Amino acid sequence: MKVLLLENIHPVAVETLEARGHEVELRAGSLSEDELIETLPGVELLGIRSNTHLTPRVFEAATELTAVGCFCIGTNQVDLVDAAARGIAVFNAPYSNTRSVVELVIGEIIALARRLPEKTAKMHAGVWDKSAAGSHEVRGRTLGIVGYGNIGTQLSNLAEALGLRVIFYDTADRLAHGNARRMPSLDALLAAADVVSLHVDGRPGNAGFFGDEQFQKMKPRSMFINASRGMVVDDVALRAHIESGHISGAALDVFPVEPKVQGDEFESVLRGLDNVILTPHVGGSTQEAQEEIGWFVAGKLASFVAEGSTALSVDLPAVQPPPLTEGIRLAYLHVNVPGVLAEVNAYLAAEGANVVGQYLATRGEQGYVVTDATDSISDAALDKLRSSPQTIWLRSYSPA
Numbered sequence: 001m002k003v004l005l006l007e008n009i010h011p012v013a014v015e016t017l018e019a020r021g022h023e024v025e026l027r028a029g030s031l032s033e034d035e036l037i038e039t040l041p042g043v044e045l046l047g048i049r050s051n052t053h054l055t056p057r058v059f060e061a062a063t064e065l066t067a068v069g070c071f072c073i074g075t076n077q078v079d080l081v082d083a084a085a086r087g088i089a090v091f092n093a094p095y096s097n098t099r100s101v102v103e104l105v106i107g108e109i110i111a112l113a114r115r116l117p118e119k120t121a122k123m124h125a126g127v128w129d130k131s132a133a134g135s136h137e138v139r140g141r142t143l144g145i146v147g148y149g150n151i152g153t154q155l156s157n158l159a160e161a162l163g164l165r166v167i168f169y170d171t172a173d174r175l176a177h178g179n180a181r182r183m184p185s186l187d188a189l190l191a192a193a194d195v196v197s198l199h200v201d202g203r204p205g206n207a208g209f210f211g212d213e214q215f216q217k218m219k220p221r222s223m224f225i226n227a228s229r230g231m232v233v234d235d236v237a238l239r240a241h242i243e244s245g246h247i248s249g250a251a252l253d254v255f256p257v258e259p260k261v262q263g264d265e266f267e268s269v270l271r272g273l274d275n276v277i278l279t280p281h282v283g284g285s286t287q288e289a290q291e292e293i294g295w296f297v298a299g300k301l302a303s304f305v306a307e308g309s310t311a312l313s314v315d316l317p318a319v320q321p322p323p324l325t326e327g328i329r330l331a332y333l334h335v336n337v338p339g340v341l342a343e344v345n346a347y348l349a350a351e352g353a354n355v356v357g358q359y360l361a362t363r364g365e366q367g368y369v370v371t372d373a374t375d376s377i378s379d380a381a382l383d384k385l386r387s388s389p390q391t392i393w394l395r396s397y398s399p400a
Ligand SMILES: NC(=O)c1ccc[n+]([C@@H]2O[C@H](COP(=O)([O-])OP(=O)(O)OC[C@H]3O[C@@H](n4cnc5c(N)ncnc54)[C@H](O)[C@@H]3O)[C@@H](O)[C@H]2O)c1
Pocket: 073, 094, 095, 097, 098, 101, 146, 147, 148, 149, 150, 151, 152, 169, 170, 171, 172, 174, 199, 200, 201, 202, 203, 206, 209, 227, 228, 229, 253, 254, 281, 282, 283, 284, 285
């Protein structure tokens, strides 16, 4: 397939796609809407990062586009509803930077416990202030993890390896890793933790869920870290608790309002405080994460093309069929109306095809069914199915 990768996507993506026989063109920057409209005809797979915006006008012009890989975490830059309606699969890499976030948080726990932000600021100002006052080891301290998902659990494992005691609270049932202890409530966690680290997701109900009341319930002289979402924390309340000394240190990587463009001024009530680490939303930004993202998303595009797998697609119904080793595979994206499966099977039965596997998923107004059969199916039968009013697309695959 003809692939276009924009925005300096990691070379491992090129290697992965070329190894699967695709023809890859690379461009360093992003393209404007008009440039995309001019460039995309003929492109079958497109790779972007966060600066390329895919609008209905762009999709309208991209007549051969089958899938988009967002080589990043977010997908706000893509009109997913329009992509889905056209049957264009969109993939991203939601978890490829988990380890990077965890390592930053581990570094911050130690840096805050040793009051490094203050010490380094003083040294840069020419002040030699050698003192153990307020500096602690993290060994034996209690880390309270709020949100025990991908990042929370990996943090749990690394923190225990450092000798921290781990407690966690999650609104969903989560299995405890290692010796970590599940807490029955957020309040119970706040009362017991020396360090509270937030790793909740961005569901609307989490907006402002950590404010004055929660800071008050934290232990005196405890530390606070947020590398999840800016909107979950009331930064004004946090500032007040840092100034009063109730919170002894904090590290923030995410903020309710973040500069849109590189170089724009960062405005926050948390600026100018001692023992507070502020980082520009770089928790997941490492070279290793970029490589992991390149490998992961390119792999998703390649399996979509070779096997019809929509696993982890953010817009189409997700089906992950097993590798096709013999026979024929039909992948059928259709409008989700009753009777489609029966219709597909009726066509196959009329052809005398023996179905050996069938995998179905629906999402909103669409259904996706992947059928593996032992025998070939005539073009006439495929054309009949293609001309059904509910068809979005029908593709057939043979073993690699
Ligand atoms: N700073 C960065 O650069 C960076 C990078 C990657 C991810 N993130 C953010 O980190 C957060 C965690 O990512 P993840 O991949 O672990 O997500 P995840 O979806 O795997 O885990 C989130 C967990 O939080 C739990 N949860 C949600 N609301 C809760 C609440 N109010 N109280 C307790 N538990 C709650 C969920 O049940 C889930 O287990 C996300 O918000 C993500 O956007 C930030």
